[in-house]
Amino acid sequence: MTAIGNNTLNLCKTSYLDLSAKSKCAKVVLLRFRDTELGIGSGSLRSRFPAPVKAMEGSKTTTYVSRSSTGDALTKDSGKISGNGGLQTSTAGNSLNIVWHKCSVEKKDREELLNQKGCVIWITGLSGSGKSTLACALSRALHARGKLAYILDGDNCRHGLNRDLSFKAEDRVENIRRIGEVAKLLADSGVICIASLISPFQNDRDACRALLPDGDFIEVYMDVPLELCETRDPKGLYKLARAGKIKGFTGVDDPYEPPLNSEIVLPQREGMCDSPHALAEIVLSYLERKGYLEA
Amino acid sequence: MTAIGNNTLNLCKTSYLDLSAKSKCAKVVLLRFRDTELGIGSGSLRSRFPAPVKAMEGSKTTTYVSRSSTGDALTKDSGKISGNGGLQTSTAGNSLNIVWHKCSVEKKDREELLNQKGCVIWITGLSGSGKSTLACALSRALHARGKLAYILDGDNCRHGLNRDLSFKAEDRVENIRRIGEVAKLLADSGVICIASLISPFQNDRDACRALLPDGDFIEVYMDVPLELCETRDPKGLYKLARAGKIKGFTGVDDPYEPPLNSEIVLPQREGMCDSPHALAEIVLSYLERKGYLEA
Numbered sequence: 001m002t003a004i005g006n007n008t009l010n011l012c013k014t015s016y017l018d019l020s021a022k023s024k025c026a027k028v029v030l031l032r033f034r035d036t037e038l039g040i041g042s043g044s045l046r047s048r049f050p051a052p053v054k055a056m057e058g059s060k061t062t063t064y065v066s067r068s069s070t071g072d073a074l075t076k077d078s079g080k081i082s083g084n085g086g087l088q089t090s091t092a093g094n095s096l097n098i099v100w101h102k103c104s105v106e107k108k109d110r111e112e113l114l115n116q117k118g119c120v121i122w123i124t125g126l127s128g129s130g131k132s133t134l135a136c137a138l139s140r141a142l143h144a145r146g147k148l149a150y151i152l153d154g155d156n157c158r159h160g161l162n163r164d165l166s167f168k169a170e171d172r173v174e175n176i177r178r179i180g181e182v183a184k185l186l187a188d189s190g191v192i193c194i195a196s197l198i199s200p201f202q203n204d205r206d207a208c209r210a211l212l213p214d215g216d217f218i219e220v221y222m223d224v225p226l227e228l229c230e231t232r233d234p235k236g237l238y239k240l241a242r243a244g245k246i247k248g249f250t251g252v253d254d255p256y257e258p259p260l261n262s263e264i265v266l267p268q269r270e271g272m273c274d275s276p277h278a279l280a281e282i283v284l285s286y287l288e289r290k291g292y293l294e295a
Numbered sequence: 296m297t298a299i300g301n302n303t304l305n306l307c308k309t310s311y312l313d314l315s316a317k318s319k320c321a322k323v324v325l326l327r328f329r330d331t332e333l334g335i336g337s338g339s340l341r342s343r344f345p346a347p348v349k350a351m352e353g354s355k356t357t358t359y360v361s362r363s364s365t366g367d368a369l370t371k372d373s374g375k376i377s378g379n380g381g382l383q384t385s386t387a388g389n390s391l392n393i394v395w396h397k398c399s400v401e402k403k404d405r406e407e408l409l410n411q412k413g414c415v416i417w418i419t420g421l422s423g424s425g426k427s428t429l430a431c432a433l434s435r436a437l438h439a440r441g442k443l444a445y446i447l448d449g450d451n452c453r454h455g456l457n458r459d460l461s462f463k464a465e466d467r468v469e470n471i472r473r474i475g476e477v478a479k480l481l482a483d484s485g486v487i488c489i490a491s492l493i494s495p496f497q498n499d500r501d502a503c504r505a506l507l508p509d510g511d512f513i514e515v516y517m518d519v520p521l522e523l524c525e526t527r528d529p530k531g532l533y534k535l536a537r538a539g540k541i542k543g544f545t546g547v548d549d550p551y552e553p554p555l556n557s558e559i560v561l562p563q564r565e566g567m568c569d570s571p572h573a574l575a576e577i578v579l580s581y582l583e584r585k586g587y588l589e590a
Contacts, residue, residue, distance in 0.1 A: 103431040103446055105438045113443060136398040143400045148408060148443075150484035151398055160506075161476040164469075174459075181456040182477055189445035191484050211455075 110190035112295040116147050118187035119292050120212055121283060123196045124205060124259060125222025126251045127237055128229035130268065130276070134222065134283070135196040137276035141284050142192060147293060150186055152179055154197025167248065173204055180208030187216060192292065200256040215290065220283060221262040226251045228270050405485035407590040411442050413482035414587050415507055416578060418491045419500060419554060420517025421546045422532055423524035425563065425571070429517065429578070430491040432571035436579050437487060442588060445481055447474055449492025462543065468499055475503030482511055487587065495551040510585065515578060516557040521546045523565050 111117050121138065123131045135151045142149040157179055158165070165171040176199050186193035199205050209217040229251065230238040241249035248254045259265075264286055266279050287293050406412050416433065418426045430446045437444040452474055453460070460466040471494050481488035494500050504512040524546065525533040536544035543549045554560075559581055561574055582588050 103434055105431075105434045105444070109438060110443060110445070113438065113441060136400075139398055139400045143404060143408065146408060148405060148485060149400070150405070150480075152480070160479065161473060178456060178473075182480060184455065185445075185447070185477060186481070186484065189481065189484075189486055190443065191486070 107188050107190065108295075114148055114190045115295050116190065116192060117216075117292045117295065118190045119192055119216040119218060119287075120183040120187050120208075121192065121194045121218045121220060121287075122183070122199070122205065122208065123194065123220045123222060124199045124262075125224060126226060126229045126256055127198060127249075128232045128234055129222035129224040130279070131196040131198075131222055133276045134220070134266070134279050135194045137280035138194055138283050141277070141280045145284075145293065147192060148190070149192040149194055152183055152186070152193060152195045152197075154179065154195075154199075157182075157197075173201075176204040177207065180211055183208065184211045187212060192287070198250050198256070200250045200254070202257045202260060205259065218264065218283075218286065218290075219259055219262040220264045220266060221259045223258070223265050223267040225269065228268065231270070402483050402485065403590075409443055409485045410590050411485065411487060412511075412587045412590065413485040414487055414511040414513060414582075415478040415482050415503075416487065416489045416513045416515060416582075417478070417494070417500065417503065418489065418515045418517060419494045419557075420519060421521060421524045421551055422493060422544075423527045423529055424517035424519040425574070426491040426493075426517055428571045429515070429561070429574050430489045432575035433489055433578050436572070436575045440579075440588065442487060443485065444487040444489055447478055447481070447488060447490045447492075449474065449490075449494075452477075452492075468496075471499040472502065475506055478503065479506045482507060487582070493545050493551070495545045495549070497552045497555060500554065513559065513578075513581065513585075514554055514557040515559045515561060516554045518553070518560050518562040520564065523563065526565070 107118060123134055125131050132151075132153060132155075135153065139149050139151055154175070157175070161182065162175050162178055165175050176197065179195055179197060183193045183195045195208075199208075205219065209219070211217075233239060237246060237249065238252065240246045241252040246252075250256050264283060266282065268274070284293075402413060418429055420426050427446075427448060427450075430448065434444045434446055449470070452470070456477065457470050457473055460470050471492065474490055474492060478488045478490045490503075494503075500514065504514070506512075528534060532541060532544065533547065535541045536547040541547075545551050559578060561577065563569070579588075
């Protein structure tokens with residue numbers, strides 16, 4: 001532990017401003033540093049670098065910290081330092097200036113922390129086939145088992161990430177591509193990502209599958225006849241489509257390509273529909289058998 | 296537990312195909328179901344719905360399951376059912392057809408599971424200012440404390456989600472917007488998301504800040520003079536920019552707007568640079584004080 005005296009000596013060399021967003025006036029307070037204030041959990045961490053002098057909590061405070069005594073300053077870490085903007089090249093794929101930054105905490109480390117394996121459960125099917133309902137039931141079932149799951153809902157993403165996209169053909173492809181990329185990031189973070197979107201075309205689904213390691217893309221096909229989806233019509237969209245008020249509606253005047261290689265197929269027929277819980281249990285059972293519910 | 300006899304009786308009504316992707320031929324096997332085979336961890340789950348008859352593990356197997364006895368079939372869940380494609384409206388923001396799907400597992404539930412609060416640590420600064428290095432050190436420090444963190448690196452996203460974007464002005468804005476949206480999703484999943492990208496403009500950073508609840512967007516400004524970044528020049532990009540081989544490079548012939556309202560400012564000066572560990576500790580200390588390292 002660096003003595004307070006040393007910390008004070010170092011103040012002239014550099015400072016770190018810890019500013020909360022609300023207030024404009026900075027209040028500078030020096031406090032004695034104690035391990036308990038920082039609450040560092042790892043002994044190795046504590047020994048690796050001297051702790052900063054902690055500032056008093058307030059609307060706007062300034063924290064001064066001491067220089068590291070280990071000597072491994074930023075300037076010695078060349079090659080790790082990132083820059084992402086300011087390059088002229090047109091696409092990352094063609095650019096030598098965009099470097100992949102690896103970090104010592106890997107996917108497997110996060111999986112061990114969570115005691116699960118990050119993966120993508122991709123639920124595809126017609127509007128009204130029960131994708132979101134299954135996603136929610138599965139999310140509940142996984143949470144009840146202490147597993148971290150997160151739903152990427154096609155509709156919800158249209159409010160945020162994909163709000164710039166229309167429903168014309170190329171934008172639908174881009175909508176699915178982006179959700180596939182985000183699902184990949186979530187799986188890489190260790191989360192069991194449940195993606196729920198019509199994704200009517202085999203090519204688009206397969207492109208998302210190809211982003212992930214073998215086995216980690218688990219396609220769930222809601223095999224529900226159009227007639228049954230149309231009977232349900234929970235949002236009244238089929239009615240609008242039949243009335244010609246929505247053009248290019250999947251199943252009505254735009255095709256849905258049933259998946260050829262889904263890991264799980266969930267058929268539902270008129271009068272023979274299982275509960276969302278029962279459907280979720282089938283997916284859960286698959287994940288269990290394939291080892292995704294442990295690290 | 297539903298008796299095997301009941302399961303068998305129900306086979307005529309519906310079936311669920313559990314297909315692995317590799318094999319083309321389906322092998323149908325009926326096995327007696329046991330709790331231990333599904334390995335359901337939650338008693339409440341087990342009692343809520345009957346368990347499926349589990350199929351034999353194999354290259355391609357078919358699983359038949361029984362109907363739920365709870366009666367809450369999909370058809371009764373209207374209003375929850377999703378559809379995300381097939382609509383004609385041009386943007387989600389203007390469309391009444393795009394519904395936000397809520398799910399009973401909320402952010403706070405995931406945070407309790409993880410014993411942390413999902414948030415975004417947004418590291419901004421010039422190329423060569425040490426953003427990625429800090430991101431990695433912070434990721435290690437958080438992991439060492441048992442916290443789930445994930446780095447969204449601007450460069451790395453250029454290989455995936457943002458591979459379609461160029462470096463012209465509007466695409467740079469879009470690059471940042473998308474990373475902000477993904478960071479929001481990660482934070483919502485409960486993850487401590489560490490976003491590391493130059494993000495030179497106040498407007499763009501503030502737009503990302505606005506996506507998150509108050510306090511959950513924690514801006515970290517790498518306050519490093521251009522001269523020092525250029526001396527480091529870990530990827531040789533400043534040299535290329537000065538030689539005119541890269542146009543519009545931030546800090547050389549494109550502006551960087553220093554943040555006005557960063558929660559944390561980390562100044563580094565020539566000959567007075569702290570270790571990445573020490574810098575990470577400052578951010579960690581901030582997260583600790585603000586309660587992000589507990590649920």
